[in-house]
Amino acid sequence: MIDGKKLIKGELECYNCGCNLKPVCADYERAFTELRVQLLHENAKMPERAHPTDAGMDLFFCPPPNPDLPKQIESVPPFSNSLFPTGVKIEVPEGYMLEIKNKSGIAARRGLLVGACVVDRGYTGEIFVNLHNINHRTQTFHAGDKIAQAVLVKITTDIELVEAENIYDDETSRGSGALGSTGNK
Numbered sequence: 001m002i003d004g005k006k007l008i009k010g011e012l013e014c015y016n017c018g019c020n021l022k023p024v025c026a027d028y029e030r031a032f033t034e035l036r037v038q039l040l041h042e043n044a045k046m047p048e049r050a051h052p053t054d055a056g057m058d059l060f061f062c063p064p065p066n067p068d069l070p071k072q073i074e075s076v077p078p079f080s081n082s083l084f085p086t087g088v089k090i091e092v093p094e095g096y097m098l099e100i101k102n103k104s105g106i107a108a109r110r111g112l113l114v115g116a117c118v119v120d121r122g123y124t125g126e127i128f129v130n131l132h133n134i135n136h137r138t139q140t141f142h143a144g145d146k147i148a149q150a151v152l153v154k155i156t157t158d159i160e161l162v163e164a165e166n167i168y169d170d171e172t173s174r175g176s177g178a179l180g181s182t183g184n185k
Contacts, residue, residue, distance in 0.1 A: 050181055
C-alpha cells in the first residue's frame with residue numbers, strides 16, 4: 001500500500017483539502033451514511049458486501065419460514081419472471097435511492113436479469129427482487145442464495161420540470177440520431 005504522507009512530501013498535518021489521501025491523515029475520521037435494515041423473520045439475512053470496495057450489497061432469497069416446506073425453493077421458468085422476497089426492509093436515506101441490480105455471475109451464467117429495480121425513499125415495505133429468465137432452462141434458487149445486489153445512489157430531487165418550445169440552443173454532432181444511428185461497426 002502506498003503511504004500517502006510520502007506523496008505529499010513529509011507533510012504530517014491534514015488540511016482537510018478534499019484530496020484522496022484523507023484516509024492516511026492521522027486525524028481523518030471517515031463519515032458513514034447510516035443505512036437502517038430491518039430483518040423481517042429469523043431466516044432473513046443482512047445485505048452484505050463481498051469486498052469493502054464493492055458498490056453493491058448482496059441481497060438473498062429469504063422467504064418467510066414455512067414448516068410445511070423445510071427447504072424452500074423458487075424457480076423461474078424460461079422466458080418468464082418470478083418475484084423473490086428478501087426478508088428485509090431498508091430505510092433509504094434522504095437524497096438517495098436504492099437501485100436493485102444484476103449480480104454479474106447470475107446474469108452471465110444463468111440468464112437472469114433484474115426488473116423493476118428502483119426503491120424510493122418513501123417505500124417502507126419489504127424489498128422484493130423481480131428476476132426475468134431470458135434462458136431456455138428453468139432457473140432455481142434455494143432459500144439463502146444470493147439473487148441480486150443493491151446499490152445506494154445519490155439523487156437530486158430539488159428540480160422543477162418546465163415545459164419549453166425548444167430545449168437545445170445549439171446543434172450537436174449527434175443531433176436527434178437514435179438507436180443505431182452511429183452504425184454497428
